[in-house]
Amino acid sequence: MKDVLSNVFLMVKRVKKKLETFLNENHHLKEVTKKGSSTFVFKVLATGAAFFFNLILANVFGAEVSGEYFLSLTVILVGLIFCKIGLDKSLMRFVAEYVVKDEISLVRDLYIKSVLLTLVVSTICIALIQLFADEIAIAFFGKSDLAFYLQIMSLGLFPAALTSINAAALKGLKETTFAAITDPFLFSVFNVVLIYPLYLLLGIKGAAYIYVVSQFLAAGISFFLWGKSFDLFGQKGSMPYRKILNTSLPLLFVSSMEIIIKWTDTVVLGVWVSSADVGIYNIALRIALITSFILVAVNSITAPKFSELYHSGEIKELEDLAQNTAALMAILALPVLLFCLIFPHWILGLFGNEFIAGTNSVRILAVGQYLNVMMGSVGYLLIMTGYEKTMQYITLFVAFFNIAINILMVPILGIEGAAFATMSTLIIMNLLGSIFVFKKIGIIVFPLLKKTRSYE
Numbered sequence: 001m002k003d004v005l006s007n008v009f010l011m012v013k014r015v016k017k018k019l020e021t022f023l024n025e026n027h028h029l030k031e032v033t034k035k036g037s038s039t040f041v042f043k044v045l046a047t048g049a050a051f052f053f054n055l056i057l058a059n060v061f062g063a064e065v066s067g068e069y070f071l072s073l074t075v076i077l078v079g080l081i082f083c084k085i086g087l088d089k090s091l092m093r094f095v096a097e098y099v100v101k102d103e104i105s106l107v108r109d110l111y112i113k114s115v116l117l118t119l120v121v122s123t124i125c126i127a128l129i130q131l132f133a134d135e136i137a138i139a140f141f142g143k144s145d146l147a148f149y150l151q152i153m154s155l156g157l158f159p160a161a162l163t164s165i166n167a168a169a170l171k172g173l174k175e176t177t178f179a180a181i182t183d184p185f186l187f188s189v190f191n192v193v194l195i196y197p198l199y200l201l202l203g204i205k206g207a208a209y210i211y212v213v214s215q216f217l218a219a220g221i222s223f224f225l226w227g228k229s230f231d232l233f234g235q236k237g238s239m240p241y242r243k244i245l246n247t248s249l250p251l252l253f254v255s256s257m258e259i260i261i262k263w264t265d266t267v268v269l270g271v272w273v274s275s276a277d278v279g280i281y282n283i284a285l286r287i288a289l290i291t292s293f294i295l296v297a298v299n300s301i302t303a304p305k306f307s308e309l310y311h312s313g314e315i316k317e318l319e320d321l322a323q324n325t326a327a328l329m330a331i332l333a334l335p336v337l338l339f340c341l342i343f344p345h346w347i348l349g350l351f352g353n354e355f356i357a358g359t360n361s362v363r364i365l366a367v368g369q370y371l372n373v374m375m376g377s378v379g380y381l382l383i384m385t386g387y388e389k390t391m392q393y394i395t396l397f398v399a400f401f402n403i404a405i406n407i408l409m410v411p412i413l414g415i416e417g418a419a420f421a422t423m424s425t426l427i428i429m430n431l432l433g434s435i436f437v438f439k440k441i442g443i444i445v446f447p448l449l450k451k452t453r454s455y456e
Contacts, residue, residue, distance in 0.1 A: 040294075042180035047293045049188035054286050056195050058279070058351040061207055067279030069207045071270045072149035074263045075136060076211070079129060079154065081259045083122040083161040086251030087114045088168040090244065093384055095172025096304035097311060107169075107230070109239040114165055117244070122158035129154035141270045152208035159219035163187070166222040175229045176301050182222040190214035250388045257395030261402045261425055265418040268406040273414055276354065281415040283351050284358030285422075287344075288365030291336045294329050295373045299380050306377070307384040310441070319443035326376030326445055333373045340366035361419040368423030371430065376445035378433030387440050394436065398429045 058066050091114055098106050129136075130151055137146035167183035170176075191214050198206035198213070265285075269278050302325055309318040340347070344362040348355045382391040402425040409417030434445055 042177065042185045043293055043296065046180070046185040046188045047290055049192050050184070050286065051290065053188065053191040053195060054283055055351055056192070057207065058283055058355060060195070060199055061204055063276040063279035063352070063354050064274075065204050065207060065279075066282070067270075067275030067277070068143065068145055068149060069279075070266060070282040071141060071143070071275070071278055072146055072153055072208070073211070074266045074270075075129075075146075075150055076153045076157065077263065078256075078259055079125045079157055080160050080164075081252070081255045083118060083125050083157050084164055084252070084255065085117060085121055085245075086248035086253070086255055087118060087244070088164040089251040089255065089383055089388075090248040091165060092168040092172045092303060093307055094247070095169055096174075096307045096384075099173060100308055100311065106239050107172075110244065111165075111169055111226075111230075113239060113241060113244060115162065117241075118161045118165060119158060122161050126154050126157055129157075143270070143275060148205065149208045152205075153211045156212040156215035159215040160187075162219045163215065163222045166219075166226040169226055170229060171301075172304055173229055174304060175225075178225045178229055182218070182225055186218035186221055187214050190217050247388070250392050251383065253392050254383070254388060254395050257392075257399040260399040261395065261429065264399075264402045264406050265410075265422050268403075268410045269415065269418050272410050277357075277415055280355050280358045281361060281418060283355050284348065284361040284415070284419070285365055287347055287362050288340060288369050291333050291340060291366050292369040292373050294332050295377070298325055298329055299377050302377055303380045303384050306381055310385040315441070315443065318441070319445075322376055322381060322443060322445045326374065329376070330370075330374045333370055337366055337370040358415060361415050364416065364419035364423050368419075368426045371423075372426045374446075375430035375434060378430060378437050378445055381437050381441065381443075381445065382433065385441055387436070390436050390440060391433075394429065394432045398425060398432065401425060401428055 054066075057069065061069070091110065094110055095107055098104070098110075133147040133150040133154075134144075136150060138144050163183055163186070167179045170179035170182060191210055194210050194213055195206075198209050200206075202209060266278060266282060269281055302321065305321065306318060309315075309321065341363055344359045345356055348358055348362065379391055382388065382394075402421065405421040405424055406418060409421045411417075413420065437443060437445055
């Protein structure tokens, strides 16, 4: 036993040494991993808090109420995309670009105008949901109880949008730790803290209020962190609304298609299956998403770095960073994939016996998420290098594909059909993204393929 432990220790030591040598030879990756360590910790904590919240939600409220919560959340997240009108992605890109160019005054004006635009659009979205909640709940889903959840949860739209805006601005400044705290750590933690008190106070209706109160608390702290990182009261430049919207609106389209891709499975399930089945599927989905949380964590750090390298003309370094981060993510996500493939019964059993029906869905979804990680950050590469319209066309095609395959598979296979449709959609989206990254930027992201381009 002593010899085995000694050999394991030596192997870990060799791997650590090789990793340190590799990072020293790739200074951009070293910068990303160094800055990403604290970000990674907060992403892990946020993922753990979200998992714990879903665990409590399922055990306290049951599969049916959980299903109603997730269906309502789907509608609210669609509204949130319109509230942000693509400003979260464009703000990150512009802030990173203007900081490199030392045009700080433009950042101030850009931020203020982004918040004002978000406030106006959020007010409109809230009013529309309040007016048409019954129609959405009954005519579309055939579930009258959803109207209450929609009306209450819609009140959290503006604070949720503001939190995203603040997180994007912090990422542009490379304040990645504050950005990770802002989104999604704060919201996830407040969800866990509030779930029992609001349940005891309001019963099953407390599920709707959790979302709203958590979003307001997260928005307040996110604004404080942004103010701590950036002087909002210095000299202000002039950033035309037209320029902001010319960049953000194509990204709104991309985000809209992304939310369709992300939530079509839940919506289609809501039409064809019971609320309980929707709840089971969404728990399975959230378990599988743990496989790809590393991608979310890395994207928040590498996205501004992609913009910096591209606008500095360092294309070879950009390719190296994209490939190396993809390889590193694939290695880190592999243990989670294996756990989801081998022990799905045990994980789902924690949520209650009725959730074990999602076993096959966890396996299928975990494979899809792992392939998503392995293909790298192709979407952010296109957006951060100015090819947001190309990403727009990709997401449009993939969104239609996702709708079609869900409508085809869900009536036949139920939640397993939705899982297969989601996995297929992720594969198609990443393949198309990789092809267009090579065509437009001339780089290869997939870590198992050799770099073929010659750089002068």
